[in-house]
Amino acid sequence: MGEQAKEQLKSILQESHEIGIGPFLPASWRRNAAYADEVFTRNDLMQSLEAFQHLFDSPPSFFGAVDWQVNPHLLKLEEELGFNHACDVRGKMAFLPSLQDVSSGCIQIPTTLPTINELLANPSVNEHNVHEFLFAVSQRVLPNGEVFCVNAEQEGIERLVIMERIIVMWKGSQWEFKTLGELVQSIGNDKPPWHQVGWAEVAGHAGHVAMQSLKVV
Structure with missing residues (x-):
């Protein structure tokens, strides 16, 4: 993708959007990451990092784990490699993570909102009203706002009409759009709390996902 869509990818940065990396082999990561060792985790990250730097001539600012699948080696590497932030888990507020010591x-910066696929698993929700359900869920007042996860192939193509509807509703409300980096900047020098990372089931989602858990005191 980096070679075939080089100019399109570079134009994303030119439009002031933020670009980070995910796993180099997403399908393998989805299947194996939760139980993977340090070698698997490091090899995948380094391949992804190398591909990004080859394309942009600069390091990525963040990492986002596919399907919210993590392990303690990932958390350690994210700090070691100097990522500004990560978006690997589900939760409700920005935090510093702790997993297996x-x-x-x-x-x-956890994903706070359900995905469109998860909402559509509800019998009461369909392609014509899912944007209304998503808008209703997003009206909570959370410490760092809401974080929504979209997929380029689905929300960017197949469900573009749904995305246009929800964007219109959000822009017409009292909320504003921010990148994850801008969200981190808004936290300022206030150190986020430490929280454990656990595993949980999410309605409409197959399997377990990494979830912000108990506060570490």
Whole structure:
């Protein structure tokens, strides 16, 4: 993708959007990451990092784990590699993560909202009203706002009409759009709390996902 769509990818940065990396082999990561060792995790990240730097001549600012699948080696590497932030888990507010006795100083910005696919698993929701359900869920007042995860192939193509509807509703409300980096900047010098990372089931989603859990005191 980096070679075939080089100019399109570079134009994303030119439009002031933020670009980070995910796993180099997403399907393998989805199947194996939760139980993977340090070698698997490092090899995948380094391949992704190398591909990004070859394309942009600069390091990525963040990492986002596919399907919210993580392990303690990932958290350690995110701090070691100097990512500004990560978006690997589900939750409700920015935090510093701890998993299996491994703590990371790389701040986690969790996904807070359900995906469109998850909402559509509800019998009451369909392609014509899913944007209304998503808008209703997004009206909570959370410490760092809401974070929504979209997929380029689905929301960007197949469900573009749905995305246009929800964007119109959001822009017409009291909320504003931010990149994850801008969200981190808005936190300022206030150190986020430490939280454990656990595993949980999410309605409409197959399998378990990494989830922001108990606060570490």
